[in-house]
Amino acid sequence: MQFYEVIKNRKSIKEFKNTSLNKDSIARMINALMMSPSWKNNTSYKLILVDDENEKDILSQSIINDTDEAAKAIKEAPLTAVVVADPSQSGNIQGKEYYLVDGSIAMEHFVLAATNEGYGTCWIASLDEDKVRQTLNIPNNYRVVAMTPVGETAQNPKSKPKKDVREHVYLNIWGEAYTENESNKMM
Numbered sequence: 001m002q003f004y005e006v007i008k009n010r011k012s013i014k015e016f017k018n019t020s021l022n023k024d025s026i027a028r029m030i031n032a033l034m035m036s037p038s039w040k041n042n043t044s045y046k047l048i049l050v051d052d053e054n055e056k057d058i059l060s061q062s063i064i065n066d067t068d069e070a071a072k073a074i075k076e077a078p079l080t081a082v083v084v085a086d087p088s089q090s091g092n093i094q095g096k097e098y099y100l101v102d103g104s105i106a107m108e109h110f111v112l113a114a115t116n117e118g119y120g121t122c123w124i125a126s127l128d129e130d131k132v133r134q135t136l137n138i139p140n141n142y143r144v145v146a147m148t149p150v151g152e153t154a155q156n157p158k159s160k161p162k163k164d165v166r167e168h169v170y171l172n173i174w175g176e177a178y179t180e181n182e183s184n185k186m187m
C-alpha cells in the first residue's frame, strides 16, 4: 500500500473475523514497531502479543468507560497487542512523561503496519491497568499505555470526519492559519 493510502485506511475497527493472522505480516508489524524513535533510543516500551482466548477474555473485561463494542472487539479478534512502558527508562521534562510518547509512537507504528497488512485495529486506552497488569504478569514499574485488537475486519466504516486543518495548523504564530492547504492535496 502506498503510504498515504495506509494513513487514510486506518480507522478504528470494532468488528473482527476470527481468522488466523499471517505470521510474516506479524513479523513485519513487529519490525515496524521496533523501528520507532524513542527517548535517547532507550526503547522504554514492551509489546505483549496475546492470542490466548482466556487472557483475551479477561482483557476484554478490563475495558472501562465504554460500550460493549471495544470489549467485543478484543474477544473477536484473534490477537490483542498490548503496549507498556517504563517511565524510568524515558524522559521527564518539566513534568511531561515521555514514556507515553515512546509507547504511543511504537503502538502507532504497529497499527499503521497492521493497516498496511490489511488488518483492522483500534487503540484502546480506557482500561483497568491493574487488571491488565495482573493478567499478563507485567512488572509494577511498567505502565500500560494502550492495547489494540488485531485481525481481519468484519466491517468497513467510513473514515470519521476530522477537524478543519486551518484550526489546527498555524504558520509562524499561534492562531495564524496555514492557508495554503497543501496537506489536503497530498491525500
Ligand SMILES: Cc1cc2nc3c(=O)[nH]c(=O)nc-3n(C[C@H](O)[C@H](O)[C@H](O)COP(=O)(O)O)c2cc1C
Binding pocket: 010, 011, 012, 013, 066, 070, 122, 123, 124, 125, 126, 127, 146, 159, 160
Ligand atoms: C490515545 C487513544 C486512546 C483511545 N482509547 C480508546 C478506547 O479506550 N476505546 C475506544 O473504543 N476507542 C479508543 N480510541 C479510538 C478513538 O476513539 C478513535 O481513534 C477516534 O474516535 C477517531 O476515529 P478513527 O480512529 O476511526 O479515526 C483511542 C484513540 C487514541 C488515539
